[in-house]
Amino acid sequence: MAEAGVREGRQGFWGMALGRRVWGFMIVGFMIVGLVILGLFGQVAPAWGAIAQPDRVPLTVETLQQRLKTPLQLEGQAVLDLRRTRIDLRPDNAEFRTQFYALLRDRLTGSSTPLGIDLSYAQILGDFSMGELGGRSPLYADDPNLVYTENEQTQLKRDRRRIAQLSQLSQSLLLQAQPPNLQITVLRGILRLTQTRFEGNTSFANTFFLSGLEASGASFGQLSDWSEARFSQATSFAGALFRAKARFRNVIFFDRANFNQAQFQDDVTFQSGEFQATANFSKAQFLKAANLSRSQWDGNADFAQTEWQGLTEFDRSQFAKALFLAEATIAQPITFREVRFGQPVNLRGAALLSQVDFGDADFAPGAYLNVSALQFNPDEATILGNRGQIGTVISVPTLQGNETLLRNLVRNFRALEQIPDANHINYLTQKLHLRQLQRDLTGTNLNTATETALQRVGFSATQAGAIATARAQQRLRNTADVLRLDGIDLATYVKVRDRIVATDAQGGISWLSTASRWLLLSGLLLLTGFGTNGWLIFGVGLVAIALYALLFWVIDRVRRFHPQPILPPWDEALWIGIGNSVLALAGLSAIFRNAEYPWLTLLCLGMVTVPLPLLLTLRLYQKGRYHDQLTVSYFVEDGSLRQLRLLINRLPVIPKFPFFRDRYTPIPWDRRWNWLNYIDLSLNNLLRFGFNDIRLRDENLPGIISSLIWYQWSLGLLYIGLLLWTLSRTIPGVNLLIYFK
Numbered sequence: 001m002a003e004a005g006v007r008e009g010r011q012g013f014w015g016m017a018l019g020r021r022v023w024g025f026m027i028v029g030f031m032i033v034g035l036v037i038l039g040l041f042g043q044v045a046p047a048w049g050a051i052a053q054p055d056r057v058p059l060t061v062e063t064l065q066q067r068l069k070t071p072l073q074l075e076g077q078a079v080l081d082l083r084r085t086r087i088d089l090r091p092d093n094a095e096f097r098t099q100f101y102a103l104l105r106d107r108l109t110g111s112s113t114p115l116g117i118d119l120s121y122a123q124i125l126g127d128f129s130m131g132e133l134g135g136r137s138p139l140y141a142d143d144p145n146l147v148y149t150e151n152e153q154t155q156l157k158r159d160r161r162r163i164a165q166l167s168q169l170s171q172s173l174l175l176q177a178q179p180p181n182l183q184i185t186v187l188r189g190i191l192r193l194t195q196t197r198f199e200g201n202t203s204f205a206n207t208f209f210l211s212g213l214e215a216s217g218a219s220f221g222q223l224s225d226w227s228e229a230r231f232s233q234a235t236s237f238a239g240a241l242f243r244a245k246a247r248f249r250n251v252i253f254f255d256r257a258n259f260n261q262a263q264f265q266d267d268v269t270f271q272s273g274e275f276q277a278t279a280n281f282s283k284a285q286f287l288k289a290a291n292l293s294r295s296q297w298d299g300n301a302d303f304a305q306t307e308w309q310g311l312t313e314f315d316r317s318q319f320a321k322a323l324f325l326a327e328a329t330i331a332q333p334i335t336f337r338e339v340r341f342g343q344p345v346n347l348r349g350a351a352l353l354s355q356v357d358f359g360d361a362d363f364a365p366g367a368y369l370n371v372s373a374l375q376f377n378p379d380e381a382t383i384l385g386n387r388g389q390i391g392t393v394i395s396v397p398t399l400q401g402n403e404t405l406l407r408n409l410v411r412n413f414r415a416l417e418q419i420p421d422a423n424h425i426n427y428l429t430q431k432l433h434l435r436q437l438q439r440d441l442t443g444t445n446l447n448t449a450t451e452t453a454l455q456r457v458g459f460s461a462t463q464a465g466a467i468a469t470a471r472a473q474q475r476l477r478n479t480a481d482v483l484r485l486d487g488i489d490l491a492t493y494v495k496v497r498d499r500i501v502a503t504d505a506q507g508g509i510s511w512l513s514t515a516s517r518w519l520l521l522s523g524l525l526l527l528t529g530f531g532t533n534g535w536l537i538f539g540v541g542l543v544a545i546a547l548y549a550l551l552f553w554v555i556d557r558v559r560r561f562h563p564q565p566i567l568p569p570w571d572e573a574l575w576i577g578i579g580n581s582v583l584a585l586a587g588l589s590a591i592f593r594n595a596e597y598p599w600l601t602l603l604c605l606g607m608v609t610v611p612l613p614l615l616l617t618l619r620l621y622q623k624g625r626y627h628d629q630l631t632v633s634y635f636v637e638d639g640s641l642r643q644l645r646l647l648i649n650r651l652p653v654i655p656k657f658p659f660f661r662d663r664y665t666p667i668p669w670d671r672r673w674n675w676l677n678y679i680d681l682s683l684n685n686l687l688r689f690g691f692n693d694i695r696l697r698d699e700n701l702p703g704i705i706s707s708l709i710w711y712q713w714s715l716g717l718l719y720i721g722l723l724l725w726t727l728s729r730t731i732p733g734v735n736l737l738i739y740f741k
Contacts, residue, residue, distance in 0.1 A: 055084065056084050056085055056086040056121070056122065056123050057084060057085050057086065058085070058086045058088070059082065059085040059086060059087045059088075059100075060096070061096060061099050061100075061103075063085075064082075064099075064100060064103055064104075065103065067080060067081050067082060068080055068103060068104070068107045071115060072118070074118065074192075077114075077116055077189060077190055077211065078113060078114070078115055078116065078189065079115065079116035079117060079118040079189060079190065079192065080104070080107065080108075080115060080116070080117050080118065081118055082117065082118060082119050082122055083118050083119065083120045083121055083122060084120075084121045084122065085119075085122045085123075086122070086123045086125070087100070087119075087122060087123070087124045087125065088125045088126065089124060089125060089126035089127060089128060089200070090125050090126035090200070091126065093126070097126070101129075101132040101133060104117075104133050105132065105133050108133060108187070108188070108189075114188035114189040114210070114211060115188065115189045116187075116189025116190035116191060116192065116211060117133070117187075117189065117190075117191050117192070118192040119191075119192060119193050119196045120192050120193065120194040120195060120196060121194065121195045121196065122196050122197070123196075123197045123199065124196070124197070124198050124199060124200070125199050125200065126199070126200045127200040127201040127202070127203070127222075128198055128200065128201070128202045128203070129202075129203045130185060130187070130202075130203060130204040130205075130207050131185045131203060131205065131206065131207065133185070133187070183206075184206050184207070184208055184228075184230075185206055185207040185208065186207075186208045186210065187207060187208070187209050187210065187211070188210050188211065189210075189211050190209075190211040190212050190213070190214065190233075191209060191212075191213050191214070191215075192214045193213070193214065193215040193218040194214055194215070194216050194217060194218070195216070195217040195218065195219075196215070196218045196219070197218075197219045197221070198218070198219065198220045198221055198222070198224070199221045199222070200221065200222050201222040201223045201224075201225075202220055202222070202223070202224045202225065203225045204224075204225065204226045204229050205225045205226065205227045205228055205229065205247075206227070206228045206229070207226075207228075207229045207230070208229075208230040208232070209229070209230065209231045209232060209233070209235070210232050210233070211232070211233055212231065212232070212233030212234055212235060212255075213231060213233075213235045213236070214235075214236050215235075215236060215237045215240055216236050216237070216238040216239055216240070217238070217239040217240065217241075218237070218240045218241070219240070219241045219243065220240070220241065220242050220243060220244065220246065221243050221244065222243070222244045223244050223245050223246075223247075224242055224244070224245070224246045224247070225247045226246070226247060226248045226251055227247050227248070227249040227250055227251065228249070228250045228251070229248070229251050229252070230251070230252045230254070231251075231252065231253045231254060231255065231257070232254050232255065233254075233255050234255045234256040234257075234258070235253060235255070235256070235257050235258065236258040237257075237258065237259045237262050238258050238259070238260040238261060238262065239260070239261045239262065240259070240262045240263070241262070241263050241265070242262070242263065242264045242265060242266065242268065243265050243266065244265070244266045245266045245267050245268070246264055246266070246267075246268040246269075247268075247269055248268070248269060248270045248273055249269050249270070249271045249272060249273070250271070250272045250273065251270065251273045251274070252273070252274045252276070253273075253274065253275045253276060253277065253279065254276050254277070255276075255277050256277045256278050256279075256280070256299075257275055257277070257278075257279045257280070258280045259279070259280065259281045259284050260280050260281070260282050260283060260284070261282075261283045261284060262281070262284045262285075263284070263285045263287070264284070264285065264286050264287060264288070264290065265287050265288070266287075266288050267288050267289045267290070267291075267310070268286065268288075268289075268290050268291070269290075269291040269292075270290075270291070270292045270295050271291050271292065271293050271294055271295070272293075272294045272295065273292070273295045273296070274295070274296045274298075275295070275296065275297045275298060275299060275301065276298045276299065277298065277299045278299040278300050278302070279297060279299060279300070279301050279302065280302045281301075281302060281303045281306055282302050282303065282304045282305055282306065282324075283304070283305045283306065284303070284306050284307075285306070285307045285309075286306065286307065286308050286309060286310060286312065287307075287309045287310065288309065288310040289310040289311045289312070290308065290310060290311075290312045290313070291312075291313050292312070292313060292314050292317060293313045293314060293315040293316055293317060294315070294316045294317060295314070295317045295318075296317065296318045296320075297317070297318065297319045297320060297321070297323070298320045298321070299320075299321055300321045300322050300323075300324065301319055301321070301322070301323045301324065302324045303323070303324055303325050303328055304324045304325070304326040304327060304328065304346075305326070305327045305328060306325070306328045306329070307328070307329045307331075308328065308329065308330045308331060308332060308334060309331050309332060310332050311332050311333055311334075312330075312332065312333070312334040312335070313334075313335050314334070314335060314336045314339055315335055315336070315337045315338060315339065316337070316338045316339065317336075317339050317340075318339070318340045318342075319339065319340065319341050319342055319343070319345075320342045320343070321342060321343045322343040322344055322345070322346065323341065323343075323344075323345045323346065324346045325345065325346060325347050325350050326346050326347070326348045326349055326350065327348070327349040327350060327351075328347075328350045328351070329350070329351045329353070330350065330351065330352050330353060330354060330356065331353045331354060332354050333354050333355040333356075333357070334354070334355070334356050334357070335356075335357040335359075336356070336357060336358045336359075336361050337357055337358075337359045337360055337361070338359075338360045338361065338362075339358070339361045339362070340361075340362045340364070341361065341362065341363050341364060341367040342364045342367060343364070343366065343367055344366075344367055344368050344369070344370055344395075345367070345368070345369050345370065346370045347369060347370060347371045347374055348370055348371070348372045348373055348374070349372070349373045349374070349375070350371075350374055350375065351375040352374060352375065352376045352381045352383070353380060353381055354380075354381055354382075355381065355382045355383075355384065356381075356382070356383050356384065357384040357385075358383070358384060358385040358386075358390055359384055359385060359386060360386060361385065361386075363389075363393045367393070368393045368394070368395040369393050369394050369395060370395050370396075370397075371394055371395070371396060371405065371409075372395075372396050372397055372398070372401075372402060372405075373401060373402065373405070374405055376405060376408050376409070376412075377408065378408050378409075378411040378412040378415060382412060382416070383409070383412055383413075384416070385421070387418045387420060387421065388418075388420040388421065389421075390413075390418070390421055391413060391418070391420060391421025391422065391423070391424035391425055392421075392424050394409065394424075394425065394428070395428075396428065396432065398432060398435075398436075399429065399432035399433055399435070399436050400436070400478060402432075403429075406425055406428070406429045409422075409425045410422045410425050410426060410429075413425065419729075419730065420730075423529075423531075423532035423533075423729060423730060424532065426530060426531075426532055426729075427525070427529050427530050427532045427533075430521060430524075430525060430530045431525065433521065434518065434521050434522060434525060437514055437517060437518040437521065438518060439498065439499075439500075439501050440501055440503060440506075440514050441511070441514055441515060441518060443499055443500050443501040444456075444457045444499060444500050444501070445500075445501050445502070445503060445505070445506075446467055446471065446476045446479065446482065446500055446501070446502045447471050447475050447476055447502060447503065447504065447505070448505045451464040451465060451467075451468055452464075454467060454468075457496050457499050457500060458492070458495050458496040458499070459488075459492065459496065460487075462487050463485070463487050463488050463492065466485045466486060466487055466488065467482060467485065467488075470485055475502075475504075476502040477502060478502050479493075479497055479500050479501065479502050480493070481502065482500075522604070523604055523608075524722075526595070526597065526600055526601045526604040527540050527601060527604060527605065527722070528540075528722050528725075528726050529594070529595075529596075529726075531722070531725045531726045531728075531729045531730075532726070532729060532730065533594050533595075533726070533730070534726050534727060534730045534731075535590050535593070535594045536590065536591065536594040536595055536601070537722060537723055537726045538587075538590055538723075539586075539587040539588070539589070539590025539591040539594065539595075540587065540591065540601070540605055540719075541587070541686060541687065541719060541723070542583050542584070542586050542587030542590065543583075543584055543587035543588060543591070543602075543605060544587075544605065544609055544682075544686055544715070544719070545583060545587075545679065545682045545683060545686055545687070546580040546581075546583035546584040546587065546679075546682075547580075547584070547609060547610075548609070548613075548682040548685070548686070548712050549576075549579075549580055549583070549678045549679040549681070549682040550576065550580045550678075551613060551617065551708070552635070552678045552681055552682065552708075552709075553568075553576050553675060553678040554617070555617060555620065555634075555705055555708070556633055556634050556635060556678070557572070557669070559625055559630055559631075560624060560625055560630075566630060566631065568669075571672070572672070572674065572675055575672070575675045576675040576678065579675060579676070579679060580679070583679070588602075608715070609715065612711060613708055613711065613712075616704050616707055616708055616711075617704075617708070619704060620702065620704045620705070623704075625702060627700045627702070628699075628700045629699065629700045632666050633666040633667045633669060633697075634696060634697055634701060634705055635666070635667050635677070635678075635681060635694050635695065635696060635697065636654060636664040636665055636666050636667065636694070636695055636696070636697045637664065637665065637666075637667050637677065637692045637693065637694045637695075638663055638664055638692065638693035638694075638695075639663060639664070639665050640663045641693075642691075642692075643691075644690075644691060645689070645690055645691070645692075645693060646688065646689055647684055647688045647689065647690065647693060648688045648720075650684065650688065650693065650695075651695075651713075652684075652685060652695055652696055652709045652710060652713045653695055653696045653698060653706075654695050654696070654697065654698055656698070661698075664695065664697075666697065667694065677692065677694060680692050680694055681694040682712070685709065685712045685713045685715075685716050686712060686715065686716040686719055687716070687719070687720070687723075688716065688720060696709055
């Protein structure tokens with residue numbers, strides 16, 4: 001029994017020890033697996049090594065000779081296969097370097113058909129020079145010793161013709177002699193540099209790539225020089241990494257240029273470069289200074305989602321088509337001085353952290369700056385431009401989501417004392433607000449409209465059903481929420497967004513309140529530019545003064561036609577017509593020069609000033625006038641003083657105290673200059689300003705005439721308020737006193 005107990009104890013002990021050992025092995029195994037995973041995913045691979053690098057074979061003279069004998073056919077093009085090789089061109093390997101360039105150059109120039117070079121996934125040690133590989137051709141004339149295909153000759157002649165024109169221009173302007181017969185390197189076949197790694201300096205300067213270049217994912221460890229290079233076919237540097245300086249000075253891309261996701265870790269220059277087709281730099285990174293001055297962009301320039309960490313210059317460049325900087329990050333100053341924009345500049349969603357300078361930039365008709373959703377803080381960043389111009393080219397499509405941006409833009413221009421630009425942004429803000437109010441009044445409400453109404457707007461039956469189902473669960477907060485629903489794409493949303501709203505149901509009182517705000521805001525925008533246009537409000541005032549001066553002259557001098565006519569002489573009618581025409585033309589000129597919609601401005605002015613006076617005047621002549629003092633003017637003037645007067649507190653009727661009746665005498669009808677009194681009366685009522693204090697008499701006065709005078713006097717109160725408000729926002733000194741006190 002004792003032995004059995006001991007045996008069982010030993011078995012239990014060894015079982016426990018074995019269990020501990022198994023657990024120990026499992027823990028060690030987990031630790032090893034964790035370390036492996038950490039080693040694989042915890043390290044950040046360099047950009048050029050994002051794709052697994054294949055094993056490279058050291059290139060020798062014998063290997064090179066073998067590969068030169070048997071070109072490959074890749075995508076219909078004959079190329080010399082140097083892929084996955086390690087090419088040592090360092091100074092201590094001078095013999096191989098000499099033979100490398102000699103053998104490769106002889107093979108390329110000795111072929112009757114174009115031959116390309118494929119260096120994909122290769123590693124090149126030491127400096128690499130393209131000038132020692134391609135055939136040399138005169139830059140200004142044909143070379144009879146070199147034979148090109150008809151297509152190649154056409155490409156070379158196109159560039160020579162351009163150079164000849166530039167040379168003639170420079171000679172005529174600078175009186176230079178004929179330039180020397182320079183040489184250019186011509187590579188007839190394609191050059192493939194996919195995932196190629198250059199460890200030393202690279203020089204592709206003065207090279208004409210007749211069949212294109214493919215350098216996706218290439219890495220350039222030292223200086224990379226592409227100055228004066230020409231690319232006849234589509235070129236790709238997508239994902240390329242430039243670790244040191246990169247020079248693309250005076251480069252010409254005749255076809256598409258793709259620098260998508262390229263990274264420039266040091267200074268880069270595209271100065272005086274030409275992009276004759278679309279240029280794609282989307283998601284590229286410029287970590288230091290970038291010089292793109294005097295560059296020419298004939299196609300779209302796509303810099304969307306780019307990152308600019310250094311000083312950037314686009315000075316004196318030309319953009320024939322659109323420039324895209326959407327969602328770009330601008331961390332350092334970027335300049336567009338004297339740049340010509342032929343189409344819109346898209347800054348939608350960009351992050352502006354420093355200064356952007358559009359000084360002396362030229363915007364063609366139809367070109368503007370789309371700054372919708374721009375991330376911009378005026379305390380940290382600044383938008384510069386010519387006073388009175390930069391504000392007019394800034395555009396935002398909707399108010400929703402851009403209120404803060406617009407306020408920041410106003411702060412930016414006020415801090416720069418560019419009051420006209422700040423006022424234009426204010427005007428733009430109110431225009432967008434008016435458009436939003438109009439949609440609230442006339443738009444189809446996504447939260448309350450029937451499916452039939454939604455279909456009339458532009459939704460399909462399926463889409464209308466999806467909207468009805470979604471709003472039954474939760475009301476839509478804004479119109480963009482429909483994009484989250486199945487079956488509604490961006491194209492549909494763009495088609496219907498100006499005709500839909502997403503608000504709560506409006507009652508009658510709420511609708512009337514919105515309508516009154518729309519009406520008031522419309523009048524302010526049309527008549528004063530929402531207090532941002534002093535010349536416009538002066539033009540409106542001149543037209544109103546001329547209109548009412550003529551009206552007062554008519555009701556005072558044209559008393560009746562029968563039984564006994566009481567009419568003015570024809571010369572007085574001529575003078576009042578000429579005087580009012582001059583005033584009206586001056587006002588119309590100011591309106592048409594300053595109003596955005598001059599005809600709507602005149603319509604709004606007419607609706608305020610014409611209907612009621614016209615009805616009262618027609619009623620006056622319909623009733624006829626039969627009272628005492630028919631041959632005496634209805635208007636009297638204060639004859640006690642002759643001076644320029646500011647009549648702010650003046651009422652349009654004479655005081656009741658009898659003593660004042662001796663001071664106020666009827667205006668003379670027998671004077672040739674009497675027509676000036678009616679203009680002065682209109683000035684008194686509307687502007688509270690005039691040479692004489694002219695008012696209504698208090699005896700034998702038809703009530704309709706009194707109503708007309710009081711109506712213009714009431715309009716004068718509104719006009720004076722609008723005028724002072726506008727002047728306070730447009731005169732720089734007064735403006736600064738108000739906004740920076």
